[in-house]
Amino acid sequence: MSAPLIDAIIKAENTAQRQVAADALAAFAKAEGLVKSVVIIDSLSPLLENKKSVPHREGALLALGSLATVFGQAGEPFLIPQMPKVFELYSDKMVVVREAASVASKAIMSLPTRYAVRLLLPVIFHAIKESKWYSKIGALDILSGLTFSAPQQISAALSDIIPIVSETMWDSKPEVRDQATKTITDCFNVV
Numbered sequence: 001m002s003a004p005l006i007d008a009i010i011k012a013e014n015t016a017q018r019q020v021a022a023d024a025l026a027a028f029a030k031a032e033g034l035v036k037s038v039v040i041i042d043s044l045s046p047l048l049e050n051k052k053s054v055p056h057r058e059g060a061l062l063a064l065g066s067l068a069t070v071f072g073q074a075g076e077p078f079l080i081p082q083m084p085k086v087f088e089l090y091s092d093k094m095v096v097v098r099e100a101a102s103v104a105s106k107a108i109m110s111l112p113t114r115y116a117v118r119l120l121l122p123v124i125f126h127a128i129k130e131s132k133w134y135s136k137i138g139a140l141d142i143l144s145g146l147t148f149s150a151p152q153q154i155s156a157a158l159s160d161i162i163p164i165v166s167e168t169m170w171d172s173k174p175e176v177r178d179q180a181t182k183t184i185t186d187c188f189n190v191v
Helices: 003-011 015-032 034-048 054-091 095-109 114-130 133-149 151-156 158-168 174-188
Strands: none
Touching (some): 003 015, 003 054, 015 034, 015 054, 034 054, 054 095, 054 114, 054 133, 095 133, 114 133, 114 151, 114 158, 133 151, 133 158, 133 174, 151 158
């Protein structure tokens, strides 16, 4: 059962121990196989939503990152649906949770094939439009990363990307404006 491994992630005393426990959970999931591991991925969802416990949120994010690394592209259909929650945790009050959200989102967003980029853009756009400023920065950073991993698909989607990113170039937070400028520059460099 994966429950003791999830408990080990939650009860770990620091980030390093949580990462080791998350890696152990991912190794167990890999041994069980992807189909059986869907239950593990689903059991992490309530942990992501636990607003009162930093270890729950951070541990779930580290576990998602480890699962993405272990399963690779095969885990894409099961991990990508978790991205809205991961983007939301970019705005967490605790720095360790924000850092774990960054690690998890980069691991998960490295999974999709270039053909799935069109399907991922609405998730990224939602995070850019509807989120707090940390989440906007995270989503813009992920979009920048896609310009390197899927330049042709980003080039084809520029008509959708430009209006959304250009809106954030006028955001009240200078950090968001800077990331939006970097992202739009990266997007134009694919042409």
